[in-house]
């Protein structure tokens with residue numbers, strides 16, 4: 450079961466890259482949108498700006514080989530936490 454959803458693209462993770470208390474980002478990179486946790490998703494406006502940029506440049510996967518064959522962008526974006534939409 451997914452535990453955490455990327456604040457930029459909504460990709461599901463089974464752990465939180467922001468740590469158990471949501472305040473210790475591990476600065477890893479989202480495998481889908483390429484946002485760096487703790488930097489690109491640090492603020493709501495930052496996450497929104499990164500998302501706009503990502504969407505406007507084709508919304509391709511940062512690690513293309515990890516993209517599921519049946520991936521649906523719109524479905525995934527629905528999982529972006531409400532605060533960061």
Ligand SMILES: [Zn+2]
Nearest residue numbers: 455458479482
């Ligand atoms: Zn992402």
